[in-house]
Amino acid sequence: MSRPWLGILAAVFLLPVFVRHTIATEIWIFAIFGLGLNLLMGYTGLLSFGQATFFGSAAYAAGYLLKYYGINIFLALALGIAVGAVGAALVGYLCVQRSGLYFIMLTFALNQLFYFTAYQWTTVTGGEDGMPGVPRPSALGLDIHPPLAYYAAVALLFLLSLWVMRRIVESPLGKILQSIRDNELRAEALGYDVPRMKLAAFVIGGAFSGLAGVLYAMLFGIVPLEAIGFVFSGNVVFATLIGGSGSLYGPVIGSFVFIWLSESVASMWARWPLLLGVAFVVVVLFFRGGVVEAWARFWTWRYAAR
Amino acid sequence: MLYALMGIGLSIITGVLNIPNFAHGALFALGAYFLFTLIQLLGNFWLALLLAPLGVGLLGALIEYAGIRPLYKAGHDYQLLLTFGLSLIVTEGIIVVWSPVGMSQLPPPLLRGGVDLGITFYPKYRLFVMAAAALLVLGAWLFLEKTRYGAIMRAGIEDKEMVSLLGIDIHRLFTAAFALGCVLAGVAGALTAPIRGLNPWMGVDMLGIAFVVVALAGLGNLLGSIVAGLLLGVAQSLVALVWPEASVAVIFAVMAAVLLARPQGLFGIR
Numbered sequence: 266m267s268r269p270w271l272g273i274l275a276a277v278f279l280l281p282v283f284v285r286h287t288i289a290t291e292i293w294i295f296a297i298f299g300l301g302l303n304l305l306m307g308y309t310g311l312l313s314f315g316q317a318t319f320f321g322s323a324a325y326a327a328g329y330l331l332k333y334y335g336i337n338i339f340l341a342l343a344l345g346i347a348v349g350a351v352g353a354a355l356v357g358y359l360c361v362q363r364s365g366l367y368f369i370m371l372t373f374a375l376n377q378l379f380y381f382t383a384y385q386w387t388t389v390t391g392g393e394d395g396m397p398g399v400p401r402p403s404a405l406g407l408d409i410h411p412p413l414a415y416y417a418a419v420a421l422l423f424l425l426s427l428w429v430m431r432r433i434v435e436s437p438l439g440k441i442l443q444s445i446r447d448n449e450l451r452a453e454a455l456g457y458d459v460p461r462m463k464l465a466a467f468v469i470g471g472a473f474s475g476l477a478g479v480l481y482a483m484l485f486g487i488v489p490l491e492a493i494g495f496v497f498s499g500n501v502v503f504a505t506l507i508g509g510s511g512s513l514y515g516p517v518i519g520s521f522v523f524i525w526l527s528e529s530v531a532s533m534w535a536r537w538p539l540l541l542g543v544a545f546v547v548v549v550l551f552f553r554g555g556v557v558e559a560w561a562r563f564w565t566w567r568y569a570a571r
Numbered sequence: 572m573l574y575a576l577m578g579i580g581l582s583i584i585t586g587v588l589n590i591p592n593f594a595h596g597a598l599f600a601l602g603a604y605f606l607f608t609l610i611q612l613l614g615n616f617w618l619a620l621l622l623a624p625l626g627v628g629l630l631g632a633l634i635e636y637a638g639i640r641p642l643y644k645a646g647h648d649y650q651l652l653l654t655f656g657l658s659l660i661v662t663e664g665i666i667v668v669w670s671p672v673g674m675s676q677l678p679p680p681l682l683r684g685g686v687d688l689g690i691t692f693y694p695k696y697r698l699f700v701m702a703a704a705a706l707l708v709l710g711a712w713l714f715l716e717k718t719r720y721g722a723i724m725r726a727g728i729e730d731k732e733m734v735s736l737l738g739i740d741i742h743r744l745f746t747a748a749f750a751l752g753c754v755l756a757g758v759a760g761a762l763t764a765p766i767r768g769l770n771p772w773m774g775v776d777m778l779g780i781a782f783v784v785v786a787l788a789g790l791g792n793l794l795g796s797i798v799a800g801l802l803l804g805v806a807q808s809l810v811a812l813v814w815p816e817a818s819v820a821v822i823f824a825v826m827a828a829v830l831l832a833r834p835q836g837l838f839g840i841r
Contacts, residue, residue: 306648312647312648312651314591314593314651359827359830359831362830362831363786363830365647366585366589366590366591366647367785367786369591369647369651370591370782370783370785370786371782371786371826371830373593373778373779373782374779374782374783374786374823374826375823377775377776377778377779377823378779378819378820378823381776381819381820382820385816385819495775496659499593499652499655499659502648502651502652502655503652503655506648506649506652510648536663536666536667538659538662538663539659539660539663539664539667541656541659542655542656542657542658542659542660542663543656543660544656545652545653545655545656545659546638546653546656546657546660548652549642549645549649549652549653549656550638550641550642550653
């Protein structure tokens with residue numbers, strides 16, 4: 266087993282000892298969310314600013330069925346993944362028509378469409394108040410209501426997601442996506458159907474977002490309207506970048522830093538998004554490349570010094 | 572018309588600077604709040620309407636100089652994060668300074684009440700906004716098409732390297748273009764304030780709409796932005812008559828339809 270995996274396993278076991286269980290759980294949920302975005306942003310070179318679309322709609326769909334029809338937890342998770350993937354297929358089909366700046370703007374605009382739909386469709390989503398009362402059913406006869414039990418379940422799903430993502434990244438599809446990132450024209454000249462490959466990456470990313478969305482709904486027992494809002498989309502971009510996009514473990518570190526940062530400033534001041542905005546600007550202006558790259562640079566510097 | 576105004580401003584920024592400006596909506600809101608405060612300070616609507624957008628433009632120039640300039644080579648992801656961070660700062664800053672509660676602003680006495688158009692009764696202020704926005708759009712268009720500075724800006728959209736080879740200071744061009752875009756956003760915000768009132772998040776849906784306008788129009792296509800802005804405005808008002816809840820959704824429906832039929836946008840070449 267490689268060193269990053271050992272590190273992550275250690276973190277999974279140690280985190281609940283030091284951090285509140287809810288926050289610890291949130292970190293891994295956010296990491297799953299970030300893994301999905303990283304496939305788009307880091308490996309395919311597609312900057313999606315609308316990942317909350319899939320996160321939120323999966324949370325709403327699964328939350329609704331859990332609340333009113335009491336569906337099985339595995340069905341809820343599968344449904345969330347499916348909703349994320351299908352939503353991403355629809356949105357992605359429109360967005361991959363354009364590239365560069367337009368792609369970013371389209372993902373954002375469609376995110377806004379979903380947001381306003383959720384905002385106005387109050388009978389289902391509760392509008393601004395959110396959708397409270399999402400239950401957390403037991404899994405395989407195990408009660409996952411205690412925070413630590415739910416933490417364990419989420420951590421397990423996270424490890425599974427990480428493993429799946431690693432398989433995807435190292436698969437032929439993953440290599441094609443990276444070739445698109447590095448040189449789109451060349452990938453096309455080699456005979457790959459670039460828009461279709463991009464769409465595939467988008468759908469996979471949406472599926473991961475969907476899974477994260479359902480887990481989030483069950484963690485807090487509510488789907489807030491913010492879960493589908495563009496600030497959420499921006500947060501996951503920030504988390505992925507801060508960790509270092511394009512490396513498998515980047516979003517994991519990023520979500521760790523981001524949740525820790527936002528939780529600690531949130532308790533300081535009600536207007537914490539202001540501080541968050543300042544943090545974005547500072548990181549962008551002074552710490553480009555993220556934690557993973559800073560770490561790598563530190564090591565090369567140390568080896569060079571020897 | 573307001574959509575066209577926002578669209579042109581964003582189109583200039585997107586076209587010349589090649590960055591995603593996620594702060595455009597927040598600057599729109601800031602225009603409205605500047606107007607509100609200036610009216611309270613000066614007691615004069617017209618002066619406030621003139622100064623508020625200039626204030627936004629000045630801030631825009633500062634943002635470009637200090638924030639965006641180091642990032643032209645850094646890739647869209649970092650530019651996006653910066654402008655997104657700025658939009659958070661501006662929005663939350665508005666809350667800190669002006670409180671999160673929405674406020675309303677009356678139009679100036681001259682423009683209160685309505686006029687009888689024969690077929691329907693129409694508020695005077697809305698007529699004024701339409702006329703003012705139309706004039707501004709026309710003015711912006713004339714500026715870009717007929718003046719030397721406008722020509723430089725359009726050249727900057729086409730080919731930045733060539734422009735700088737011709738001895739034009741490209742950095743000054745970038746700052747000017749960003750500031751101009753911000754002024755247009757500020758005007759749109761200031762004009763909107765008496766119609767829809769003020770709240771700190773008023774720019775968010777405007778931002779989405781401005782992006783749609785630019786995406787529909789095609790890369791840096793200014794005439795396209797005007798047409799797309801008008802198209803969206805008309806579509807939205809017509810749908811609002813029959814099905815008010817869908818009036819936001821229709822914007823994105825129009826966008827989806829256009830992109831499926833013409834992926835390069837209405838007037839896009841590339």
